[in-house]
Amino acid sequence: MADLSKDELKTLGRAVGIEIEEPLLTEVAYNLNALRDLLEDVNPPGLVQVEPLPIIPPHERSPHEQG
Amino acid sequence: MNKADIPFLSATALGALIRKKELSPLEAAEAYLDRIEAVDGVLHSYITVCREEALQAAREAEQAIVRGDYRGALHGVPVAVKDQFWTKGVRTTGGSRILADFLPNEDATVVARLKQAGAILLGKLNMSEFATGNSVVHPYGMPHNPWDPGRNPGTSSSGSGAATAACLCATSLGEDTGGSIRNPANNCGLVGLRPTWGLVSRYGMLGASWSMDIAGPISRTVEDCAVTLQAIAGHDPRDPYTANRPVPDYRAGLTGQVRGLRIGVVKEAMNADFLHPQVKATVGKAIADLGKLGVSVEEVSIPLLDRAAAVTRAILAVESAAIHHDWLRTRLQDYDHNVQIDFLTGGIMPAQLYYKAQQLRELTRRQVLKALEAMDVLALPSSSEPAALLPTAPGLKSKEKARQRMSGRRSLTGVFNLANVPALSVPCGFAAVEGKDLPIGLQLAGRPFADGLLLKVAHAYEQSTPWHTRRPPI
Numbered sequence: 001m002a003d004l005s006k007d008e009l010k011t012l013g014r015a016v017g018i019e020i021e022e023p024l025l026t027e028v029a030y031n032l033n034a035l036r037d038l039l040e041d042v043n044p045p046g047l048v049q050v051e052p053l054p055i056i057p058p059h060e061r062s063p064h065e066q067g
Numbered sequence: 068m069n070k071a072d073i074p075f076l077s078a079t080a081l082g083a084l085i086r087k088k089e090l091s092p093l094e095a096a097e098a099y100l101d102r103i104e105a106v107d108g109v110l111h112s113y114i115t116v117c118r119e120e121a122l123q124a125a126r127e128a129e130q131a132i133v134r135g136d137y138r139g140a141l142h143g144v145p146v147a148v149k150d151q152f153w154t155k156g157v158r159t160t161g162g163s164r165i166l167a168d169f170l171p172n173e174d175a176t177v178v179a180r181l182k183q184a185g186a187i188l189l190g191k192l193n194m195s196e197f198a199t200g201n202s203v204v205h206p207y208g209m210p211h212n213p214w215d216p217g218r219n220p221g222t223s224s225s226g227s228g229a230a231t232a233a234c235l236c237a238t239s240l241g242e243d244t245g246g247s248i249r250n251p252a253n254n255c256g257l258v259g260l261r262p263t264w265g266l267v268s269r270y271g272m273l274g275a276s277w278s279m280d281i282a283g284p285i286s287r288t289v290e291d292c293a294v295t296l297q298a299i300a301g302h303d304p305r306d307p308y309t310a311n312r313p314v315p316d317y318r319a320g321l322t323g324q325v326r327g328l329r330i331g332v333v334k335e336a337m338n339a340d341f342l343h344p345q346v347k348a349t350v351g352k353a354i355a356d357l358g359k360l361g362v363s364v365e366e367v368s369i370p371l372l373d374r375a376a377a378v379t380r381a382i383l384a385v386e387s388a389a390i391h392h393d394w395l396r397t398r399l400q401d402y403d404h405n406v407q408i409d410f411l412t413g414g415i416m417p418a419q420l421y422y423k424a425q426q427l428r429e430l431t432r433r434q435v436l437k438a439l440e441a442m443d444v445l446a447l448p449s450s451s452e453p454a455a456l457l458p459t460a461p462g463l464k465s466k467e468k469a470r471q472r473m474s475g476r477r478s479l480t481g482v483f484n485l486a487n488v489p490a491l492s493v494p495c496g497f498a499a500v501e502g503k504d505l506p507i508g509l510q511l512a513g514r515p516f517a518d519g520l521l522l523k524v525a526h527a528y529e530q531s532t533p534w535h536t537r538r539p540p541i
Contacts, residue, residue, distance in 0.1 A: 003466075009415060012415035012417070013411070013414070013415050015415075016392075016414055016415060017392075017396055018395055018396055018411065018414050018415065019396075020411055020415070024407055024408065024411060027408045027462060027463045028408055028411045028412055028415075029466075030463045030465060030466040030468070030469040031408050031409070031412045031463060031469045032412045032415070032416065033466055033469075034466045034467075034469035034470040034473060035377065035380060035381055035384075035412065035416075035420070035469075035473060036420060037466075037470060038374070038377040038470060038473055038474060039377060039378070039381060039420060039423055039424060039427070042371070042374050042377075042427060044370070044371065044427075044430055046430070047423075047426055047427070047430065048426075050426040050429050050430055051426075051429070052422060052425030052426045052428065052429050053429060
């Protein structure tokens with residue numbers, strides 16, 4: 001996957017009301033493109049079927065609870 | 068007892084002397100305040116010291132105990148909390164100059180509960196800006212590690228680690244989003260517990276990531292950790308995600324009886340090529356020592372462990388940026404440089420990337436819970452290396468540097484934040500690095516709400532080893 005360009009990053013910023021200027025823009029580009037690469041590379045079996053429910057309060061009782 | 072020796076007692080030992088009226092809360096508070104004044108000019112572990120408030124609270128505790136109104140193990144015991152928790156009338160900065168003048172009009176639930184338990188609040192502890200763990204500039208002073216002032220006490224609950232290790236409070240609270248309790252515990256030779264998400268209220272806590280943040284204790288002993296958790300745990304109507312269930316007696320569970328338990332050693336952590344050799348050897352010996360206590364030890368697998376840092380980083384960046392959205396537009400320059408980079412990255416991250424991170428999180432959680440189906444406790448290093456040198460230069464020089472920072476070479480904690488299970492770091496030895504002894508931590512993780520079991524195993528290990536008796540040279 002090609003890196004996002006600085007112009008594209010500026011546009012993404014404007015879409016959410018954030019102006020990103022140099023010298024921060026270069027470092028944001030390093031950071032976001034590195035993160036894209038890292039996550040792009042991870043594709044374990046079954047990933048696309050996973051429903052991302054980040055919070056499921058685990059209300060089941062642990063067998064090791066005391067009291 | 069010599070007044071200067073009081074701060075070196077454990078919280079529970081101090082509390083026992085207070086209960087027996089052999090030591091007054093006022094003497095204890097004065098001893099800690101004197102030591103803070105003498106030592107903290109080097110460590111910068113406190114942002115705000117509440118001297119007059121602490122002395123007044125200590126007098127009130129003394130009067131209450133004399134008239135028979137004893138509240139429990141922390142009554143009259145001096146404590147301190149990360150500056151991430153609201154404190155009524157006491158500034159709460161989040162380690163940021165943006166909140167330099169913020170005076171909350173009420174206490175965070177965890178602070179209120181410590182006070183209800185009779186604890187004496189000594190002050191507010193230094194931290195990485197807004198608990199991101201990545202800031203270089205600390206507007207209230209760079210926190211230093213008591214074991215070697217040239218090294219990092221750990222992030223983001225830096226002051227909680229430094230102050231507790233240096234005996235500048237009897238026990239403390241930190242907050243853990245990606246490892247911010249266990250990392251300072253590892254670096255400073257302490258016991259730090261990230262509780263099960265949902266066990267402790269987040270009300271009145273400055274947020275970093277709503278779905279991973281949780282408050283927990285950083286203490287010098289497991290028993291101190293247990294009584295501190297006891298004070299803060301439990302349902303809070305003001306945090307709808309706290310579980311409405313009874314809180315066990317954690318201290319009573321420290322029986323030493325661990326025979327027959329099954330411990331799973333996470334092979335992706337123990338076999339990692341980036342593990343410092345002294346960490347690998349020391350944690351390996353600690354696990355073998357646990358075996359001598361009668362637990363069975365087997366290998367388990369969490370294949371996504373090495374990607375947990377990147378997934379954590381993606382979720383944290385987006386959720387932090389959402390919290391800080393208005394200030395990112397109006398006060399960007401007031402953040403630390405690295406925090407600006409992280410928050411801006413989160414602010415513009417494509418939705419599909421965040422969605423994928425959440426899918427990976429759920430898969431990671433399943434892998435952790437699957438490993439815990441056959442095992443009672445998981446074991447691995449708390450960190451891949453001992454405390455690093457203090458950071459000096461902010462910024463990212465290349466995409467590769469950014470990738471290295473996020474690729475999990477040092478983080479072995481985030482996997483349990485993604486899974487929202489409890490995890491604890493307990494001292495298990497020292498590494499000799501450049502003439503200094505630096506602590507190493509053994510990390511234990513368990514099933515949701517098995518916090519008491521982690522404390523039990525850590526306590527049994529602690530009591531069979533000498534590591535908790537060593538003090539930093541300060």
